Amino acid sequence: MKPVHCAAVDLGATSGRIIVGTWSGRRLALTEAHRFPNQFRPLAGHEYWDLPYLWGEVRAGLIKARKQFPRLASVGVDSWAVDHVLVGRGGRLVFPVHAYRDGRTAAASERLGRSGIDRVYSLTGIPNYPYNTSLQLQETLSAHPGVAKVAARCLFISDYFNFLLSGRMVNELSIASHSQLIDVRRRGWSRAALDFFGIPPGLFGRPALSPQRLGPVAGFPELRGVVSVLVPGHDTACAFAAMPAAADGSDLYLSSGTWSLLGFESEVPLLGAEALATRVSNERMGDGRYRPLKSCLGLWLLDRTLPAFRSRPRTAGEWRRLIDAAARAPAPAELLDVADPSLFNPASMRAAIESQLKGRGARAPRDLTGYVRLICDSLGRGHAGAVRAFERLAGRAFKRILIVGGGSQNRLLCQATADAAGLPVESFSLEGSAVGNLAAQLVALGEVPGMSAFRSLLSGQLDGTRFPPAGRA
């Protein structure tokens, strides 16, 4: 067969990428056409995204991709969730696009109280976070009531870039599900949640399943003939879609980076008091099924500890030597409680760790090697706790944990997770979001019969490393 080329636009909060995937029937080869930094910008006490800049970079990247691959067939967009663009009927911005880190929703989040949190969780299956779209829109509409008169649609970031490419305003389900406004029992918006937050239902279109074709890229001569495809709009949904998972649903997925995002695929959501106490987020996949997810503090702990040491690793070789040394170090007598809020954003992570250990009468490590050992073992125990909570809540037993992200390169973390969870861990080096985005395009183009067919083709191509749990090798 002739190779097929698709472009994934993968927009992250700190960087964006245009990656071309070349599919030759069995293998997917990736070419990075363009990469650019992203950051929100402060203005008079608020934080905003710079959309004209982002669109300029996406355009430039797609033009480069087309030059490199003149037969480029399609383009799909995934992005970070919760942030959104309010547009008028013709697509003009009617309100500045705030970044999720903006503090404007903190007070309303506090005011929700126990009963508000319980009610919204029972409606939407999404726990309360100050940055949820629900609270952001509530704040916008109460601080500026006139916005409701001029805003015709609310588009999430990936929805908005799809609109710029195709001219179509579509709310894709996976990214919409993170808003805390989708009905957890159906595939539509929750009228009760919209009323609770005072948001007019007319701002949204019926949530669309993905993948599907949106139409030709319009108003962009350099991309004439390229098809705009609706892929799962949320980058985590794309990353999970790319996992080389077993078809029987017995795998847990762990995206291990700044955060540890642990989840699995399910036909039903996890609801109720224990699911809420565990902060299970019932996000949706492109096809409408559920992806219960728990996010725990991840390698941020290590990232923030490193600046306290001059010997911090900078190259892959230095990382390997540090992790090897930590693996040989004695196991710590006490592990960290990684759910302790004092570790979320302390001025000094090393001091915060020392103080937590001191509070329990334990001694802090003396050197970086000791901290790496302590952090990896503690994260492993945290992952195991989430695995057990999922097993209890879902009433099922999982067989493996598949790890992607920066943490997949940390063999100590992989082994600690396997040992604590009593499950084999398989680590993969995978450009998760981009691969899931490209896979969805190939399915929409009819090049691959479906996402599960793609996964089984991909798993033959990937070299995973297996970490059996201690004593069960």
Ligand code: ADP
């Ligand atoms: P995110 O996308 O959430 O910002 P990443 O998935 O890029 O994060 O993971 C970043 C983490 O990966 C770093 O904090 C570091 O602990 C870990 N990491 C990066 N490179 C290596 C390496 N060569 N070996 C082991 N760990 C690594």
